[in-house]
Amino acid sequence: MIEVTGLTKRYGEFTAVRELSFTVQPGEVMGLVGPNGAGKTTTLRCATGIIPPTLGTIRIGGTDLREDPVGAKRRLAFMPDEPRLFDHLTVEQHLNFVARLHGVTDWRERATPILTDLEMADKRALLPGELSRGMKQKLVIACGLLHSPAVIFFDEPLTGLDPGGIRRMKETMRRLARDGAAIILSSHLLSLVEEVCTHVLILKAGEKVADGSITDIRTRFAVHPDASLEEVFFKATEDQPAPPPVLPP
Amino acid sequence: MTGALVYLYVTSVRNAVVQRLQRLRQPKYLAGAVVGAAYFYFIVFGRAFSRSGRAPGSAPLPEGGNLEALAWIEPFAAPALAVIILLGWLIGKSRAALQFSESEAAFLFPAPVSRRTLIHYKLLRNQLGILLTALLLTLLSRRGATGHPLQQAAGWWVFFSTLNLHFIGASFARQQLLELGLNPVRQRLLLGTALLLLTLATWWWLPVPPDTTNIVALLHFAREQVGQAPLSWLLLPFSLVTRPYFAPDTGAFLLALGPALLLLAGHYYWVIRADVAFEEAALEYAARRANMVAAARAGHWNPGRGAPTKPRSEPFRLGAHGWAPVAFLWKNLIALGPFFRLRTWLIACAAMFTLISWLGADRGRADYLMLIVIFSGMFSTALLVGGPMFMRREVQQTLTQLDITKAYPLAGWQIVLGQLLSPIVLLTFIEWFLLLCFILAVGAAKKKIAFLVLLGSGGMGGVALVVPPLVGLLLCLQYAGVLYFPAWAAATPPPGGGGGIELLGQRLIFMLGYLVVLVVALLPAGGAGALVFFIAHALIGKLTAFILTTLTVSAILGLELAACIGWLGGKLERFDLSTEMPR
Known part of the structure; x- marks a missing residue:
């Protein structure tokens, strides 16, 4: 479970995130959406312990991130939008390295189904330089899943994936949630959020605009019951959608 | 069309100059600019325009x-x-x-x-x-x-x-x-x-x-x-x-x-x-x-070379359980390549032993032995002081990898130690090799086997012990520079444009600070070592005093190193990456 209470992050005079509170229960997938500069990345970085919050508390699986950062980080996995891999480690060596960091003694047994599921079983001996962008992304995911995290953060997970990869990634997220993981998914792809997430948190200028299940949010903001999340998003953030392109005659 | 190109050129140059001037409002750039300008004035311009053609204060050149x-x-x-x-x-x-x-x-x-x-x-x-x-x-x-x-x-x-x-x-x-x-x-x-x-x-x-x-x-x-x-x-x-x-x-x-x-x-x-x-x-x-x-901005050593395509051998088998910093050493040794392995070091030592034995067998080759003594001594000293500075890029990668490493379930000191381990190991083994060359060549030149054995055991057992903590401490200074002055320790000039005298000045200030802190860090160990040598020399004898001294110095440096790593670990945990990286 992820519990964020009163999260505030300031950069000098500028407040990137203000008094943000939310909870993600096991089995839930929360979509973190908002326009550019809304504070999504800052929220993710604070929640994963990469940067310290100015105020507020973050609990990962019941462990306070400030009081016991190592304990909290043992329970989480962070999948950044840009796969940052070590040039000289093969796929398998990446998993070995992460296993040592997390103390996963049976990593070989765990790695096999993960790699098979991600269609990377035959790529164990390859270096990142030999992998496509999508494969690199999958390797990041494999590393993240190796220690069976209870809390998972995805930052734009579909970047660089082919249609097959996108479908599998969505299924992976759903399956992880079914298995009891609490997931936060940050993305600009509102259709993805609508498809995968059970809950949505809409941020604007560092503040929470809306938080709740997709149905609740739709009821609160939509102009009609069949409104898409895109319509709800623009309504909630009070931005006008981009006008349709003007085609030359 | 030419007008557009001239416009592009002139505007780009003007904007670059304006940007440089504007960033002087930040103290870190202003201080760097002042020191850099002073350096240029006294070293470059002073030399150029002084009558003697020398920097102020230096001796004049002979006429003509x-x-x-x-x-x-x-x-x-x-x-x-x-x-x-x-x-x-x-x-x-x-x-x-x-x-x-x-x-x-x-x-x-x-x-x-x-x-x-x-x-x-x-x-x-x-x-x-x-x-x-x-x-x-x-x-x-x-x-x-x-x-x-x-x-x-x-x-x-x-x-x-x-x-x-x-x-x-x-x-x-x-x-x-x-x-x-x-x-x-x-x-x-x-x-x-x-x-x-x-x-x-x-x-x-x-x-x-x-x-x-x-x-x-x-x-x-x-x-x-x-x-x-x-x-x-x-x-x-x-x-x-x-x-x-x-x-x-x-x-x-x-x-x-x-x-x-x-x-x-x-x-x-x-x-x-x-x-x-x-x-x-x-x-x-x-x-x-x-x-x-x-x-280069990502801190890679050789940006001209593309991503590797051949996996490299593992230096040792990394178990899934154990001390986490070893995983960093394992990873970095793989990245360094198959040359940086223990077997290479052992082969080099054996080759040097053979060469020195051959040189020592004939009096006529004594000059070559002295060359080995001089060069190993010089390289060893230069490497000890300059090696950690040479490894600066390795340490600077801390910043570029911080958004990954800070997500690891490790305490700050573990991350610091992990990142410092490979440069410490690398420099230590090179220093040990040079020390071995020095001792073997001195022994062979003097034709004193007893001297060789005694100095060898004393030197290898004593001086060699001082090397790892000393190298570690010097690397800690680099690491501290990265954490406390991240903008100054940037591996490449900022995207705003080029190097300039302000960055030159920043590096000069940083180098001066490095030397001051180095002296301060060495004072306690040096003082205690001198005291131990003085007492032990008077009571026991020179060789034992030498060994005891090196052990004392090594222990104190080790304690300082442990304290430094703990302190840097704490700083790393509190380090706010977001102030240095784009949001």
Whole structure:
């Protein structure tokens, strides 16, 4: 479970995130959406312990991130939008390295189904330089899943994936949630959020605009019951959608 | 269209200057600029404009010493230029070498701009660098130069402009030959053969030098020959380029400038009239350069090299359970490659042992042993002080990887230790090797086996123990610099533009701070070591005192290292990456 209470992050005079509170229960997938500069990345970085919050508390699986950062980080996995891999480690060596960091003694047994599921079983001996962008992304995911995290953060997970990869990634997220993981998914792809997430948190200028299940949010903001999340998003953030392109005659 | 290119050029330069000036409002850049300016004033300008041609406070040069040196250099300038140019033809770029940035290529290549205009644009851009280089070299070479500073600046400008145009023209010519079906290898073979024949013919023509064993006599002979036919004729085009710089007075300069400018104009005509499709090569260059810049900003050691494609052997088997910092060592040793393994070190030690034993077997080879003693001692000292600074990039990667490492379930000190382990291990093993060379060579030179054994055991057991914590402490200073002054420790100049004197000043301040902290860190260990040596020497004896001293120093340095890693770990945990990285 992820519990964020009163999260505030300031950069000098500028407040990137203000008094943000939310909870993600096991089995839930929360979509973190908002326009550019809304504070999504800052929220993710604070929640994963990469940067310290100015105020507020973050609990990962019941462990306070400030009081016991190592304990909290043992329970989480962070999948950044840009796969940052070590040039000289093969796929398998990446998993070995992460296993040592997390103390996963049976990593070989765990790695096999993960790699098979991600269609990377035959790529164990390859270096990142030999992998496509999508494969690199999958390797990041494999590393993240190796220690069976209870809390998972995805930052734009579909970047660089082919249609097959996108479908599998969505299924992976759903399956992880079914298995009891609490997931936060940050993305600009509102259709993805609508498809995968059970809950949505809409941020604007560092503040929470809306938080709740997709149905609740739709009821609160939509102009009609069949409104898409895109319509709800623009309504909630009070931005006008981009006008349709003007085609030359 | 030319107006747009001039606008792009002028605006870019103006904006870069404005940006530089604006960032001086930040204290870190202002302080750097002040120190950098002071350095330039006292070291570069002071030397350039002082009467003696020396930096303020330094001893004056002997009368006429520089002019004499210049007179010696001048005859060899044209041959040197000839070698540079011929090497450029032999090993230079095989395709048109007009270099555009990615953005220039993206905007200018699809634009309705003629090739000739693009060439003019590039030549204009190159001129800024050439002018600055000419100015800087004039300042640096003032001490030995003759004539007015402007005359020298013009001399440098003629030299570099001609060289620049020649290399561009040469690359165009090679591209044209390529388009005619003559591949680069054949081009080089043809040119190499022609040069070889010309060299042999000249060699045959030249008289035999009177004394080949006396290097001064040989230089005199070479100087004479350069001034006589056939070499003087062969080198004429090259000497036309170098003469303006070496002209002793204004009259001679103006006389030399005319032919040099004519030659420059000829080069310009050659380049501008060449109808070569340089776009493809320029696009490749732009992409390669963008990758290199990105890699350098990411802190990679060799940005010119692409991503590796062959897996490297593991230095040892990494168990899934155990001390987490070892995982960093394992990872970094894999990245360093198969050469950096224990077996390499053992082979090197065995080879050195064999070599020194062989050298020690004959008195006549004693000089070589002394060379090993001197060089191993010098390298060891230089590496101890400079090694951690050399490893700066390794430590600077801390910043670029922080968003990954801070997500690991590790305490800050574990991450710090993990990142420092590989440079510590690497430098320690090199130091141990040099120490071994030193001790073996001293022992063999003195022909004292007992001395060898005693000093060896004492040295290896004692001094060798001091090395790892000392190296670790020095690396901690680098690490602290990264965490406390992240902007100053940036591996590459900020995206805002270039290096400049402010960054030079920042590095000077940083280096001074490094030396001060180093002295402070060594004081407790040095003091305690001296005390132990004094007491133990009086009570037990020299060798035992030496061993006890090294053990004490090593223990204190070890404690300091542990404290430093703990302190840096705490700082790392509190370190707010977001203030240094774009949100």
